[in-house]
Amino acid sequence: MTSERSAPPTISEVAAEAGVGRSTAARTLGGYGYVSPEVRERVLAAAERIGYRANALARSMSTGVSHTLGVIVADIGNPFFGGVVRGISDASRERGFDTLVLSTHEDLGEEVAAANVLIDKRVDGIIIASAALDAASAEHIAQAQAHGIPVVLVDRAIPGLALDAVVIDNRSASREAVNTLIAAGHRRIGFIWGPPVDERPLRRRDLIELAMRNLWTDGERLQGYLDALDDEGIRFDPELVMVGPKTEEHAQAEVTRMLALDDPPTALFCTETDAVTGALRSIRAAGLRVGGDISLIGFDDSSWAAVMEPPLTMIEQPMLALGTRAAEVLFAAIDGEAVEARVHTLDTRLVARASVAPPAAPTSP
Amino acid sequence: MTSERSAPPTISEVAAEAGVGRSTAARTLGGYGYVSPEVRERVLAAAERIGYRANALARSMSTGVSHTLGVIVADIGNPFFGGVVRGISDASRERGFDTLVLSTHEDLGEEVAAANVLIDKRVDGIIIASAALDAASAEHIAQAQAHGIPVVLVDRAIPGLALDAVVIDNRSASREAVNTLIAAGHRRIGFIWGPPVDERPLRRRDLIELAMRNLWTDGERLQGYLDALDDEGIRFDPELVMVGPKTEEHAQAEVTRMLALDDPPTALFCTETDAVTGALRSIRAAGLRVGGDISLIGFDDSSWAAVMEPPLTMIEQPMLALGTRAAEVLFAAIDGEAVEARVHTLDTRLVARASVAPPAAPTSP
Numbered sequence: 258m259t260s261e262r263s264a265p266p267t268i269s270e271v272a273a274e275a276g277v278g279r280s281t282a283a284r285t286l287g288g289y290g291y292v293s294p295e296v297r298e299r300v301l302a303a304a305e306r307i308g309y310r311a312n313a314l315a316r317s318m319s320t321g322v323s324h325t326l327g328v329i330v331a332d333i334g335n336p337f338f339g340g341v342v343r344g345i346s347d348a349s350r351e352r353g354f355d356t357l358v359l360s361t362h363e364d365l366g367e368e369v370a371a372a373n374v375l376i377d378k379r380v381d382g383i384i385i386a387s388a389a390l391d392a393a394s395a396e397h398i399a400q401a402q403a404h405g406i407p408v409v410l411v412d413r414a415i416p417g418l419a420l421d422a423v424v425i426d427n428r429s430a431s432r433e434a435v436n437t438l439i440a441a442g443h444r445r446i447g448f449i450w451g452p453p454v455d456e457r458p459l460r461r462r463d464l465i466e467l468a469m470r471n472l473w474t475d476g477e478r479l480q481g482y483l484d485a486l487d488d489e490g491i492r493f494d495p496e497l498v499m500v501g502p503k504t505e506e507h508a509q510a511e512v513t514r515m516l517a518l519d520d521p522p523t524a525l526f527c528t529e530t531d532a533v534t535g536a537l538r539s540i541r542a543a544g545l546r547v548g549g550d551i552s553l554i555g556f557d558d559s560s561w562a563a564v565m566e567p568p569l570t571m572i573e574q575p576m577l578a579l580g581t582r583a584a585e586v587l588f589a590a591i592d593g594e595a596v597e598a599r600v601h602t603l604d605t606r607l608v609a610r611a612s613v614a615p616p617a618a619p620t621s622p
Numbered sequence: 623m624t625s626e627r628s629a630p631p632t633i634s635e636v637a638a639e640a641g642v643g644r645s646t647a648a649r650t651l652g653g654y655g656y657v658s659p660e661v662r663e664r665v666l667a668a669a670e671r672i673g674y675r676a677n678a679l680a681r682s683m684s685t686g687v688s689h690t691l692g693v694i695v696a697d698i699g700n701p702f703f704g705g706v707v708r709g710i711s712d713a714s715r716e717r718g719f720d721t722l723v724l725s726t727h728e729d730l731g732e733e734v735a736a737a738n739v740l741i742d743k744r745v746d747g748i749i750i751a752s753a754a755l756d757a758a759s760a761e762h763i764a765q766a767q768a769h770g771i772p773v774v775l776v777d778r779a780i781p782g783l784a785l786d787a788v789v790i791d792n793r794s795a796s797r798e799a800v801n802t803l804i805a806a807g808h809r810r811i812g813f814i815w816g817p818p819v820d821e822r823p824l825r826r827r828d829l830i831e832l833a834m835r836n837l838w839t840d841g842e843r844l845q846g847y848l849d850a851l852d853d854e855g856i857r858f859d860p861e862l863v864m865v866g867p868k869t870e871e872h873a874q875a876e877v878t879r880m881l882a883l884d885d886p887p888t889a890l891f892c893t894e895t896d897a898v899t900g901a902l903r904s905i906r907a908a909g910l911r912v913g914g915d916i917s918l919i920g921f922d923d924s925s926w927a928a929v930m931e932p933p934l935t936m937i938e939q940p941m942l943a944l945g946t947r948a949a950e951v952l953f954a955a956i957d958g959e960a961v962e963a964r965v966h967t968l969d970t971r972l973v974a975r976a977s978v979a980p981p982a983a984p985t986s987p
Contacts, residue, residue, distance in 0.1 A: 292731065292734070292735070294731060294734060294761070297734060298761065301765075325743075332708070333698065333708060334701070334704040334705050334708035336699070336701045339701065339703075339704050340699050342698050342699070343699035343725065346698070346724075350732070355724060355735065357722045357723070357724065358722070358723040358725075359720060359722065360707065360711050360723075365659060367715070369659060370657070374720045378690075378722075378743050396663065505925060534926060534928070538928070538929055559926065560870060560896065561926035563903070564899050565929075566931035
C-alpha cells in the first residue's frame with residue numbers, strides 16, 4: 258500500500274496552487290503556446306512547492322501529441338527559405354504549436370537523417386522542401402507517414418509522389434519573364450542558372466533530359482525558358498544556357514563567357530538571387546549598364562532589387578504565403594480532415610521596374 | 623520465465639543481420655549523423671526482418687543523449703540569423719549532431735516557450751540569440767541549465783548574466799564606421815536606426831538611457847556612434863537619430879524627414895539591412911546620388927551591396943563564424959570541459975567600396 262503523499266501531484270493541483278486555470282498550467286508545464294513570463298513564474302513556483310515533476314517525454318509518449326511541427330528545408334541561410342519558415346511558424350503559432358526547423362544543405366542523406374530526428378521527437382506533422390528528385394528517393398517520407406505523421410511538401414513537388422505540395426508555377430513564371438524580354442525586342446537571351454553538369458549539352462532534348470533530372474524548381478524554370486523561345490519561334494542556343502556549379506562566382510563566370518561571344522546575349526533571365534548578383538558583377542566588370550546595354554529579369558524578389566540603379570524587374574515569390582498555406586494544409590491533415598492529396602499552386606507576380614529595355618543594338622536576324 | 627525469442631533484438635543483432643558495423647546501425651536506427659540511403663535501407667530492412675523496434679524516446683530517456691542541439695533565434699527570416707544558424711549546423715553536423723531551430727519574432731514570451739520545447743525534447747545544448755534585456759528576464763536560461771543543458775548566447779550578450787556569449791564588438795565597429803565618415807569630412811551624420819520609442823529624446827543622457835534599455839546590439843551601435851562624435855568633438859543633434867518602429871518603411875520616412883532639415887545630414891550610418899534599403903529608397907526619391915550627394919555606410923554585408931551603383935561600403939559581420947564558434951563553445955561544455963563563462967568577441971571588417979566621399983557642399987561650421 259502506498260501512502261497518498263507519494264502520489265505524484267497532477268497539473269490540476271499545480272493550477273490550483275498557482276491560482277491559474279488548468280490549461281494555463283498545462284501550457285506552462287508542457288512548454289507549448291504562449292504564457293506571460295509572470296504567470297509562467299507563478300506556475301513554476303507552485304509546481305516546485307508541491308513537488309510537481311514534469312516529464313514531457315513520458316507525457317508525449319502517452320498522449321502522442323507534442324504540439325510541434327517539424328520543418329526540413331534545403332538551406333536555412335537562403336532568405337527564400339527564411340521567409341517560407343517564417344510563414345509556417347506564424348501559422349503554427351496561431352494554433353499554439355511550436356516549429357522545429359532542420360536544414361539539409363540540399364543533401365538527401367541529411368534530409369533522411371532530419372526526417373528521422375523529427376519522427377524521434379514525435380512531431381505532429383512535417384513540412385519538407387525536399388531534395389528528393391523522384392518518388393523512389395522519398396522512402397523517408399513514407400517512413401514518417403507510417404509513424405502516423407502527416408507530411409506536406411513546400412516549394413518543390415516530387416514527381417510521381419501523391420502528396421500535398423504547396424508550390425508556385427515555376428514554368429509559367431519563367432515563361433512570362435522570358436516573354437517579357439522577347440516583347441521588348443530581345444532574341445538572344447541568356448539563362449542563368451541551368452543544370453549543374455560539367456559538359457554543355459548541345460542538343461535541346463539532352464538539355465531537357467538534364468533539366469528533368471535536376472531539382473524540380475530549376476528544371477521547371479528551364480522548361481519555361483524553352484517554352485517562351487518556342488512561343489516566338491526563337492532557336493535555342495546552348496551557348497546561352499549556364500551549366501556547372503550553382504554559385505554566384507560561377508554565374509559571374511558564365512555571364513562573362515556569354516558576353517564575349519560573337520553574338521552575345523542582349524538580355525539575361527536569372528533564376529536565383531545569387532544568379533542575379535553574379536550576373537550583375539559580370540555586367541559591371543564589362544562596363545555595361547543594366548536597362549541600357551543589357552536587360553535583366555531576376556527570380557526571388559528582395560528589398561535590394563527595388564533600390565538598385567536601375568531598379569530591377571523581378572519575379573516575386575509569395576514566400577510567407579507558401580509557408581502559411583503549407584501549414585494550413587498540414588493542420589487539416591493533423592485534424593483528420595483528410596482529402597485527396599493535390600498540388601496547391603500559388604500565384605507569382607512579375608514586378609516591372611526599370612531593368613528591361615529594347616536591345617541597345619540590332620541583333621542578328 | 624520468458625522465452626529467449628521474446629527478448630527484443632539489439633542494435634548489434636540488427637548490424638550483424640544487415641552486414642554493417644554497430645555504429646552504422648546505431649546511426650541509422652537513432653536517426654543521427656550521416657548514413658547513405660542504400661545502407662540506411664539495408665539496415666531498416668534487417669531491423670524489420672528480425673523485429674527490431676526503435677524506441678527513440680525510451681532510449682533517449684535512458685541514455686540522456688539525444689545528439690541534437692537546439693537553437694533559438696529572433697527571426698529566422700533575417701539572412702543574418704540564417705547565416706549564424708548555418709554556421710551552427712555545419713559545426714554540429716561534423717560532430718554527428720542534428721540542429722533544431724526555433725524562431726521567436728523578438729518576443730521574450732515566445733523565447734521562454736521555445737526554451738521549454740527544447741528542454742522537453744531533451745536537446746544536449748542550446749544556443750540563443752536572446753530577446754532578454756537583462757539577467758532578470760533570463761529565468762528560462764537558468765531553467766535549461768537546471769536541467770543539465772548547457773546554454774551559449776550568440777550575437778547578443780545579456781548584461782549581468784555570467785554566460786558564454788559569442789558576439790562581435792558592435793560598439794567599436796560602429797565607432798570605426800562613423801569615424802570613417804568623419805575622416806571624409808562629414809559632421810552631419812544621420813543614425814538609422816535608434817531606439818523604438820515614440821518621442822524623440824532631446825538630451826544626450828536620455829538617449830543613452832533609452833539605448834541601454836534597447837536590444838543590446840542596437841544600444842551598443844548607438845553608443846559607438848556617440849563615441850565617434852565625441853572623438854572629434856562633434857555636437858550630438860537629436861534630429862539626426864532615427865526613433866520609432868524598426869522597419870524599412872519607417873527608416874525611409876525618418877531619412878526623408880532628415881533630408882528636409884535646414885541643415886540636413888551629408889552622410890548616413892545605417893545599422894541594419896532594412897535600414898540601408900529604407901534609406902536608399904528615400905535618397906532615390908529625393909533625387910540624390912549615393913557617394914556624390916550623400917555618403918552611406920551600412921551594417922550587415924550582403925552580396926547585393928557589392929553590385930549596387932555605387933557599391934556600398936559596409937561593416938561585414940562574420941555570420942558563419944559566430945555560429946561555428948558558438949557551437950564549439952557549446953560542445954566544450956557538453957564534453958564537460960567547463961571553464962569560466964566569458965564573452966568571445968569576433969572581428970568585424972569595414973569593407974570599403976564607393977559610397978563614402980567628401981560632403982558635396984561645405985557643411986555649417
